[in-house]
Amino acid sequence: MRVADVEEKTGKLGVYLELLLSLASELERAMEAIARNSLSEFTDSVANQEALSGQLVALGRAAGEQVRDDSMSTAVHIDADLAQQIRQASTSLQSLNRQYAALLQHSGHSIELMVSLLSSFKGQLQEASGARLKHQTWSCQM
């Protein structure tokens, strides 16, 4: 086992841990944005989630190739504390993800209901004349 291999793998796992924590943070931010009806913040968070999850997938794929290489030579042992931190971060992320999925499903269902309601609306729509004061309404807060 070479010291350089250990350092390389530890460095990648450190990055991986940071990405897991950042992604979890973005999920929290997205849920708060939904609750606050902040569409711009929500879409911004979704963009960040896409970037972070993309990096995680790429890093995981690279690590997988590394594992295959290591199996043909000497296995690289990683720091137990770091592994524990990653395990906890991953567990938290998966739990958050389930919450996030539930919220999206619930809100998505609500939106579908609202879209159905609106599409079946047969009333006459008429724009009011005069000075219009725009107020954010709440169908978009789901």
Added chain:
Amino acid sequence: MGGLSTALSIGLQALEATQGALDATSNNISNDKTPGYTREVVQFTSNQLTQSGDTVSGGGVSLNNLQSIRDELLNLQIQNQNSLQGSADTQSSSLQQIQSYFTSNGQDIASALTAFSGSLTTLSASPSSASAQTGVLDSGENLAKSFNTTAQGLAGAQSSADSQVTQTVSQINTITAQIASLNGQLSQLQTTGQSGGTVQDQRDQLVQQLSTLTGISVTQTESGETITTGNGTPLVMGSQSFSLQTATGTDGMQHVLDSSGTDITTAIQGGQLGGAIQIRDQVVPGLMTQLNTLATQLGNAFNAAQAQGYDSNGNVGQNFFTVPATGSAAGISVAITDPSLVAASSDGTAGSNGNVANLSAALTTDLPSGQTAAGAYAGLVYQVGTQASNASSQSSAISQSLLQLTNQQNSVSGVNIDEETTNLIQYQTAYQAAARIVSTIQQLDSTTINMIS
């Protein structure tokens, strides 16, 4: 990053908030066409930050309450315009009814005056003719009846306005009691922290209805709305209402009394009640006075002309018209029944028409009012027409103003379906992107295990 329990809490609060928002939006859309409905928005409160060790994370948000979007200044303007319109509509309606009695229809005073004058011309040509004398008598009776009919019409309009005063006061009392009850309900809801949007809408609708009945002043107090008439007579204070009463006055009309029995009739302005009182106590009496003056002066002038001549029997002409001291237009009648008593002769000889000119002059020369009978009546017709036209124009103008204000109110309080739909579509798109990431994160679990194993 906060702990898992924190994240769970945030997620649950977000779900609750979403459910509240859905309820509010469903309510908004289902009430899109409900008159007086005020759109509700959800008010969120940021929860306190949570601290876990050195890490501080957001506490999420909670649904605080539902708040109706209202513009109290617009409501006030609409109330004022409602009061003006209620008054203008009532006056316009009454004046149109009155105008029908002053319209040329062959039975009106102008037509009767013309016919009466014509009969005197015929008499001048044949002063001894019984037929001509009968013609004068008949046309005189028609003239008297046309005065009677017009006066009865005015009295009828006054009586209708008087009845409307009683009915409107009763409606006002019903509405103020309902408003007071809603004030009580609203106060209870607010005490328990619940949304009173629907109750407030109902109350606003009733206040608007009340403003069409009478001019009001509305102020917000801790115990709810306080509503008074324009002169400050309390109608509603919080959950208590103060009924108005009506009582017959010395003039025979229904007077409006406040809850302590004070006569506030003359202080009432605006609304259907103000309009009815204006017609009953100002407009109709004004027209009636002028009509009575015309009937009195014309009757007296003709009687004076009669007294200058002699009838077919050679006697001094007696009164042609009976003119009551009061209510002359309603009571004027022809005093004689015998056509030969028409005093055509100026010297008592049969066949003389010397006094017919005096009789005719009573109709064509200026009366003490400074106008001829026809001129005075034309002035009355013009006055009624102008008042009716003004009231109608005012009503139309106020309608336009009210329409603009109502549109403006809808833009503040109403529900915009287009806006709702656009926002929904934007959210659907964002959710679809988010759902793909959820799936990616699920697959990361096995990747992570591989990395640390």
